[in-house]
Structure formats: structure tokens, C-alpha cells
Amino acid sequence: MSFFQDTLSIFKKRDLLFLQSYKESEGVYSFLFKKEEDLTWKAGQHGLFSITHKKIKNPTKPFTLVSAPTENVVRLTMAIGENPSDFKKAMLELKQGMKIRMAGPVGSFYLKDNNPSLFIAGGIGITPFRSILKQVEAEGNGVEKQIQLHYIDSKKLYLFKEELDEIANKTSISVTYLDSRENLHHEINKFATLNKNNGNYFIAGSRSMVGSISTYLQKNNVSKRNIKKDAFYGY
Ligand SMILES: Cc1cc2nc3c(=O)[nH]c(=O)nc-3n(C[C@H](O)[C@H](O)[C@H](O)COP(=O)(O)OP(=O)(O)OC[C@H]3O[C@@H](n4cnc5c(N)ncnc54)[C@H](O)[C@@H]3O)c2cc1C
Incomplete structure (x- = not known):
């Protein structure tokens, strides 16, 4: 938009x-x-x-x-x-x-194309990804979409886990649940090496988490214009 x-x-x-x-x-x-x-x-x-x-x-x-x-x-x-x-x-x-x-x-935090997309959610930052994945499920085009969701939650609450797992089972979308930044960096490196600037990078969560992951991506040569951010202040 x-x-x-x-x-x-x-x-x-x-x-x-x-x-x-x-x-x-x-x-x-x-x-x-x-x-x-x-x-x-x-x-x-x-x-x-x-x-x-x-x-x-x-x-x-x-x-x-x-x-x-x-x-x-x-x-x-x-x-x-x-x-x-x-x-x-x-x-x-x-x-x-x-x-x-x-x-x-x-807001412009939504999918615009079928390019491979890396979704990174921190805690309550899972909210926009739930909406996007439910929509992909409803449209029935989850097989064409190359989406990886990495959901990091230090409290291991993992909201919407059942629904997310069900979507992952029915489509080619993958969902992983992480509780440490090291594992997340490892997943980011794999995706960025493979897709470089042909991929979309979406990050949602607390302002500090979104800021630090965005910096990490840019240090790994991901261009700013490929990164979409939803920074939730107040957390
Ligand atoms: C694009 C976008 C999307 C967002 N989507 C979501 C979402 O889906 N879900 C979500 O939860 N958040 C979301 N947020 C964040 C949300 O807008 C709030 O900033 C956030 O929920 C903090 O709100 P608050 O009222 O708790 O915060 P603030 O008023 O900023 O308070 C922060 C903390 O201060 C303390 N505090 C404040 N006032 C009082 C009081 N009167 N008495 C006692 N303690 C107090 C509380 O501990 C509170 O948690 C989003 C933000 C953006 C920018």
C-alpha cells in the first residue's frame, strides 16, 4: 500500500x-x-x-x-x-x-509477490504472520509460496502453534520454533546465502529485536529495501 x-x-x-x-x-x-x-x-x-x-x-x-x-x-x-x-x-x-x-x-507489512520469503517473529510479533499464513491457507496457494517462518520466543509460549503447524503440514511453508538468537542467526545465514536479495525479509517483534535483526541482515549484505519491519514499541 x-x-x-x-x-x-x-x-x-x-x-x-x-x-x-x-x-x-x-x-x-x-x-x-x-x-x-x-x-x-x-x-x-x-x-x-x-x-x-x-x-x-x-x-x-x-x-x-x-x-x-x-x-x-x-x-x-x-x-x-x-x-x-x-x-x-x-x-x-x-x-x-x-x-x-x-x-x-x-501499513505495508504484507506479501506482494511469490519470491522466497523469510518471516522472523519475536514473541507477540507473531500476530501479522498468523494473519498472512491464514490468508495463504484460505487462498490455497501455499504450495507455490516459498515461506519460512522462524518464531523466536524466550518464554516458549509459541502462540497459535496448533494453527501454524496445521498450515505447515498442508503447504510447503515451514515453521520452526526457536528460543535463542544463535539458532535464529544460523537460519538467517542459510536463507540469505541461498536467496540473497531475491528474497523478502519480514521481521516483527519488539523494537530492539527488530532493530538488531535488521542490522544483522544488512551486515550479511541484505539490502534495506528487501527488509520489511513491524516494530512494536512498549515491549
Ligand atoms: C504496527 C504495530 C502493530 C502492533 N501490533 C501489536 C499486536 O498485535 N499485539 C500487541 O500486543 N501489540 C502490538 N503492537 C504494540 C502496541 O501498539 C503497544 O505499543 C503495546 O501493546 C504496548 O501497549 P501498552 O498499552 O501496554 O503500553 P505502554 O502504555 O507503552 O506501557 C508500557 C508498559 O508500561 C506499564 N504501564 C503503562 N501504563 C500503566 C499504568 N497506567 N499502570 C501501570 N502500568 C502501566 C505497563 O507495564 C505497560 O506494559 C503493535 C505496534 C505496532 C507499531
Whole structure:
């Protein structure tokens, strides 16, 4: 999506009807909202979500649309720790029938071609990749896509593991679960040696993780324009 289209869609605001929320795993919650027919997005994009049912400081934050558009629901998945921010407290208070506001979708973190792609997720940074892989699964073109997902999580929570494994079983997409940077570097080296700048490199996770892996890729001669980043601040 071009900068121009992004600027336009940021002005598209709509209220989303809250349906339900549930705990995914320790400190991680999903929130489901009704998807109106005229709302769509490219799997991997995010929206800017605002709390409207009460007045809070910093009422607007970006979150990935973790559902693929074909799933017909808007799903957000958030890490919510023991001392949640006012925003996340307000999210946990949502009851059926209440609404939050969404601006967007925005962002260019989505697949544009069939070139080999390396996906690197750190912790909660798995959210855009879940959406992209669910979309690939729904479109049934997982055999043509050469995608490797490397999911690094020091807590070994590995969100969406069942779904990811099911997609990997049905397609040529590979998913590996890692808990150390050394193993990740090894996988990056293999992919970069084979695909160099014919590959796409997607990184999502905390700002520091995304920054350091991007630097690592560039030191390994991967051009900046082949690297797409979703840097989640606040972690
Ligand atoms: C493109 C993009 C996509 C993103 N997608 C996701 C996603 O899918 N899932 C996701 O979880 N995040 C995502 N993020 C990050 C998200 O937008 C938030 O920045 C992040 O969740 C931190 O929000 P917060 O409200 O906890 O943070 P902040 O307000 O930045 O707070 C950080 C920490 O400070 C403490 N704190 C803050 N306020 C209080 C308070 N009032 N009382 C006590 N403690 C407090 C808490 O410990 C909190 O965790 C995304 C970011 C970007 C840019």
C-alpha cells in the first residue's frame, strides 16, 4: 500500500462491535469484533484502535489485524501483563455490545509477490504472520509460496502453534520454533546465502529485536529495501 493510500485510509474511521474476548495463554488475550462487509485489509496490516467507552490517557494504539480478512471477524491479540496500561485495562472491561474505534487498515507489512520469503517473529510479533499464513491457507496457494517462518520466543509460549503447524503440514511453508538468537542467526545465514536479495525479509517483534535483526541482515549484505519491519514499541 502506498504512502498516499495509507494517508487516505487513516482517515477512514469506524466503530467495531465487540463480540467476545478470551485468554490465549499466560499474559496474552484475544478480542473479537464484528467485521462489517465493507471492511477489508491485506493480511499483515494493522489498524489504529481507540478506546471510546471511557476517557483515558493515550486512548489510541496500533494493533495488527491478527485475523485474515477471509475469517470474517476482526481479531486482535495483545500481550497484557500484570500491570496493564489504562488502554489494556479498558480492553479487558469490554462487554458484548460495546464498541471500539478503528482507523485504517494501514501499513505495508504484507506479501506482494511469490519470491522466497523469510518471516522472523519475536514473541507477540507473531500476530501479522498468523494473519498472512491464514490468508495463504484460505487462498490455497501455499504450495507455490516459498515461506519460512522462524518464531523466536524466550518464554516458549509459541502462540497459535496448533494453527501454524496445521498450515505447515498442508503447504510447503515451514515453521520452526526457536528460543535463542544463535539458532535464529544460523537460519538467517542459510536463507540469505541461498536467496540473497531475491528474497523478502519480514521481521516483527519488539523494537530492539527488530532493530538488531535488521542490522544483522544488512551486515550479511541484505539490502534495506528487501527488509520489511513491524516494530512494536512498549515491549
Ligand atoms: C504496527 C504495530 C502493530 C502492533 N501490533 C501489536 C499486536 O498485535 N499485539 C500487541 O500486543 N501489540 C502490538 N503492537 C504494540 C502496541 O501498539 C503497544 O505499543 C503495546 O501493546 C504496548 O501497549 P501498552 O498499552 O501496554 O503500553 P505502554 O502504555 O507503552 O506501557 C508500557 C508498559 O508500561 C506499564 N504501564 C503503562 N501504563 C500503566 C499504568 N497506567 N499502570 C501501570 N502500568 C502501566 C505497563 O507495564 C505497560 O506494559 C503493535 C505496534 C505496532 C507499531
